[in-house]
Amino acid sequence: MTTAFLFPGQGSQAVGMGAALADAFPAAREVFAEVDDALDQRLSLLMREGPEDQLTLTENAQPALMAVSVAVMRALKAEFDVAVTSASFVAGHSLGEYSALCAAGTLSLADAARLLKLRGQAMQRAVPVGRGAMASLIGPKTDLALAEAAAAAGAEVGVCVVANDNNAGNVVISGEKAAVDRAIEKAKELGARAIPLNVSAPFHCPLMAPAAEEMAAALAGAALNAPVVPVVANVTARPETDRETVRRLLVxxxxxxxxxxxxxxxxAGEGGVTRFVEVGSGKVLVxxxxxxAPDAESLSLNGPTDLEAFIRV
Structure with a gap:
């Protein structure tokens, strides 16, 4: 069986995430303590108790989700002797790529936490609140071609692009609000449902250029190692193992x-993966x-019982 570990992105956060892991496994507690120290913040308490509106803030949600994912991986290794090298690939959705890189040894836990904190802050600073928007285009008629056509219609009045090509039936567009509104109208004409997303900024679009500049400066000074497992990058959709390539792609x-x-x-095709394992909070990627990849096995590792079941498979 060929395995890939998957690491979730923003939207999978929830108050209480990681609490059962911390209660059950010393290795998980150590991860949360190290992240708290790196950020000089009681992020673990916010994750355990909330409030939800503070956890949902981009600058908190991003390092928090990474911490839970890495806590799962560290607990797997410490308690059950299952290492990241048991997988053929790792991949993470948006911020989850940092989780994947940390799990694969490219980034230290402290650096991953600090970079994600900055990433969240930089993304929020890049665009004034209210100027940008995102929308999810969903339904059986929704595919990349439909989303591209909708985004092109939006681009007639402002910045609008496809931000996340998640799967057939779920594509996200991002850009200036007026442009996204126009794209939503076009998507509906083409037979898709369109749901405006409750986000604080228009992620993964050209409006994020100031944030990319901040991350380029931060990543230039970060120590990166070659990943011990190939990381399938968001930007290329292909496995990457060169640390300088990884640095560039994160920007x-x-x-x-x-x-x-x-x-x-x-x-699932060329990579030969037959089992996808989502590591961390939620089950979105499953x-x-x-x-x-309906023919592959898919499962999630959220809490202690998931980990115990996983090692018995």
Missing amino acids: EQVTGRVRWRESMEWM GMAKRI
């Missing part, structure tokens, strides 16, 4: 499209995996 990812459908199709 490009801020404004670039999350090519998740293509990444999953490559892993749902996508079942739609993109």
Whole structure:
């Protein structure tokens, strides 16, 4: 069985995430303590107790989700002797790419936490609140071609692009509000449902260029190692092992499209992956995996009972 570990992105956060892991496994507690120290913030308490509106803030949600994912991986290794090298690939959705890189040894835990904190702050600073918007285009008629056509209509009045190509039936557009509104109208004409997303900024679009500049400066000074497992990058939808390529792609990812459908199709096809394991909070990526690669096994590792069941498989 060929395995890929998948790491979730923003939207999978929930108050209480990671609490059962911390209660059950010393290795998980150590991860949360190290992240708290790196950020000089009681992020673990916010994750455990909320309030939800503070956890949902981009600058908190991003390092928090990474911490839970890495806590799962550290607990797997410490308690059950299952290492990241048992997988053929790792991949993460948007911020989840940092989780994947940390799990694969490219980034230290402290650096990943600090970079994600900055990433969230930089993304929020890049665009004034209210100027940008995102929308999810969904339904059986929704595919990349439909989303591209809708985005092109929006681009007639402002910045509007496809931000996340998640899977057939779920594509996200991002850009200036007026442009996204126009794109929503076009998407509906083409037979898709369009749901405006409750986000604080228009992620993965050219409006994020100031945030990309901030991340380029931060990443230039970060120590990166070659990943011990190939990381399938959002920007290329292909496995990457060169640390300087990874550094460049993390910058490009801020404004670039999350090519998740293509990444999953490559892993399930050329990559030969037969089992996708979502590591961390939520089950969003498992749902996508079942739609993109229905013949592969898909499961999630959220809490202690999931880990115990996983090692018995």
